[in-house]
Amino acid sequence: MSAYKRRYLLFLSFLLFAGCSNIDPYFLSGNYYQNNELKELFKLLPGEKEEIRFVLIQQISQILSKSDIHKQISFLTNYVEKNPFDPYNSYYLLSVAESYEELNALPFAVHYYQRILNNHPDLIVKGNTIHFHCIKKLLQYVDDSHLRLRYYKELLSSFEDQVDDTGKIYYSLAKTYEEAGDWDQAMLAYQKFLKLPRTGIPGTEDVYKKIEEKIDFYNADYLKWTVDDLYFLVGEIKDAIIHKNPKKLEYYKAKVNFFTMYWEQKDYDEARAKYFNITTFLFSSDPKIDEELDIDSNSTEAFLRTSHWAYRDPVWYFYFRRIDFPTDPEIDGRWEWAGIYFGEKR
Helix, strand or coil: CCHHHHHHHHHHHHHHHHCCCCCCHHHCCCCHHHHHHHHHHHHHCCCCCHHHHHHHHHHHHHHHHHHCHHHHHHHHHHHHHHCCCCCCHHHHHHHHHHHHHHCCCHHHHHHHHHHHHHHCCCCEECCEEHHHHHHHHHHHHCCCHHHHHHHHHHHHHHCHHHCCCHHHHHHHHHHHHHHHCCHHHHHHHHHHHHHCCCCCCCCCCCHHHHHHHHHHHHHCCHHHCCECCHHHHHHHHHHHHHCCCHHHHHHHECCCCCEEEECCCCCCCHHHHHHCCHHHHHHHCCCEECCCCCCCCCCCEEEEEEECCCCCCCCEEEEEEECCCCCCCCCCCCEEEEEEEECCCC
16 A cells, blocks of 8 residues: 555545534445445544444444455554544454454564553453453563563452462463562462462472472472482492492482382372381391393483392382472472382382
């Protein structure tokens, strides 16, 4: 479209909204009956009260959206520009945002959802609040963690009673705090999540257990039992077993979420792991230790096979894992002795 034509169309739009009864030819189509209906609606627009004008604009918008959605967008955005104090502008711009979404022009849709939220008062239309709808859409399309934090906070402060599952919102809020690097607030959001009625998080198994572990680990003095080098840690555990040194084993045993379990178990017994006393078995056994780590060991976890324990299953695998904890660069990537698997691997 040439610059001259754009200026011409804008001029016609100005005349239209200034009270001219002639419809802008840009909005006409090849449909005779549709054009007549549009002409009648445009004639009624100037001078009508806001409530009546709202109904007329809805009708015009619906007709235009069926013939050419770009014309609908042009009509609504021009109207809002010429009538900045119309109390229904948030509704008109919502139609614009949804039309852009229908066109898959998501950056434009996001722009108008944000514009409504930032610049226009909320409205309740057919029992639904427009700001609530905009926030849900923005959380669907916006990637910036700081913006998402703002939307989650507004959702919880203004619309918590309309949220279907508050638990999922607090979980998402916590994850977004993590993305933004605000770990203190992330842990507070996780704690709030744990206090709410239980809910499922798609794609995440044992979410409650994992969050509890994360909070425990965050609050622990983890530098006391973790080391930078896996082979140093494995060497210390071997030495403690060979010389029957329970104090050294206790020193390197993870102080948070240490487990003892059989391979076939889906989860470990926390009480059993907490009170498991290796000292008894250490002095009543003559354990043997493999020289090398198990073949399934890798860059994030390692297994050390031992045998001849005075236990119903004489084979124990000492389990080591690399810590994934970006909250603190000082601890992230270090190694810990995290547990024991009983029996041969299945």
